[in-house]
Amino acid sequence: MLAVLLIAGGVGVMSQSNAADSQSSSPNSPAPDTMQARVAACAACHGAQGQGTDNDYFPRLAGKPADYLFNQLQNFREGRRRYPPMNYLVTYLSDDYLHQIATYFSQMRPPYPTPAAATLPDSQMARGRDIVLKGDTSKNVPACIACHGNGLTGMQPAIPGLVGLHRDYISAQLGAWRSGTRHALAPDCMHAIATRLDDADIGAVAAWLSTQPAPQNPVPAPAGSMKTPLACGSEPQ
Numbered sequence: 001m002l003a004v005l006l007i008a009g010g011v012g013v014m015s016q017s018n019a020a021d022s023q024s025s026s027p028n029s030p031a032p033d034t035m036q037a038r039v040a041a042c043a044a045c046h047g048a049q050g051q052g053t054d055n056d057y058f059p060r061l062a063g064k065p066a067d068y069l070f071n072q073l074q075n076f077r078e079g080r081r082r083y084p085p086m087n088y089l090v091t092y093l094s095d096d097y098l099h100q101i102a103t104y105f106s107q108m109r110p111p112y113p114t115p116a117a118a119t120l121p122d123s124q125m126a127r128g129r130d131i132v133l134k135g136d137t138s139k140n141v142p143a144c145i146a147c148h149g150n151g152l153t154g155m156q157p158a159i160p161g162l163v164g165l166h167r168d169y170i171s172a173q174l175g176a177w178r179s180g181t182r183h184a185l186a187p188d189c190m191h192a193i194a195t196r197l198d199d200a201d202i203g204a205v206a207a208w209l210s211t212q213p214a215p216q217n218p219v220p221a222p223a224g225s226m227k228t229p230l231a232c233g234s235e236p237q
């Protein structure tokens with residue numbers, strides 16, 4: 001990638017007959033700072049358009065609300081989420097830079113992966129579906145769709161879609177909230193919800209969600225279109 005950019009830059013210099021013009025793109029100047037060059041480092045794990053990869057722990061980024069993605073990049077930078085390669089990559093990046101990266105991936109619309117096949121017995125898949133669509137009043141767990149939307153595409157400006165994510169990624173995130181290794185801005189509604197779920201609930205929810213196809217128009221619901229049943233610090237009301 002870098003080599004391609006350097007070569008492209010060199011061609012530019014050669015085609016410029018005016019010596020004064022060539023000053024800004026002399027062969028010694030760094031590669032152009034394009035968005036494509038910035039996100040090249042992300043492609044190996046998240047795909048060129050943020051569509052995700054076959055690795056069960058590497059999440060899709062494409063189409064998630066920009067403020068959600070920005071919050072996560074800040075969370076990694078400030079240690080509220082831990083995954084060493086991510087923490088390392090964003091350590092020295094400014095808010096402005098993170099905003100631009102977040103906006104870039106929020107606007108990508110690559111196709112969604114084929115939904116996973118059911119991996120648990122019917123009764124457990126049904127349990128997962130019930131929690132997502134209706135919640136569990138006996139455990140004080142609201143329906144996931146109350147905030148993540150009927151189409152599971154999230155809500156602007158900062159609630160992510162849950163379609164297109166792998167089962168293992170979803171269960172790992174819920175487990176991280178429960179054990180306190182993932183935090184969101186306070187009040188952390190996902191921490192409250194995850195601690196009310198037991199291992200079997202998390203397994204059921206993650207398995208069912210991963211079987212769901214994306215809706216026809218997989219864009220996040222407009223800001224304020226749902227009243228969230230709990231306050232979430234990352235989603236201003």
Ligand code: HEC
Binds near residue numbers: 041061073083089101
């Ligand atoms: C070595 C693989 C790897 C690379 C390279 C990488 N990521 Fe990640 N990224 C991950 C993994 C794994 C996670 C989930 C970590 C966790 O469990 O919390 C993640 C999570 C994220 C999230 C949060 C997603 C969500 O839905 O919550 C964002 C945003 C993100 N990465 C952006 C980037 C950007 C931007 C780059 C390039 C500058 C990048 N990543 C490079 C592996 C990688």
Ligand code: HEC
Binds near residue numbers: 143145148174231232
């Ligand atoms: C009260 C609103 C609300 C409810 C109800 C809710 N969520 Fe969330 N969820 C959020 C918010 C806000 C975030 C983003 C948190 C952050 O900034 O890290 C989120 C993030 C997530 C993520 C992280 C996605 C990613 O890409 O890393 C998962 C997984 C998730 N929720 C699953 C669930 C499940 C499963 C349920 C139902 C049991 C549920 N949520 C119910 C508000 C909610």
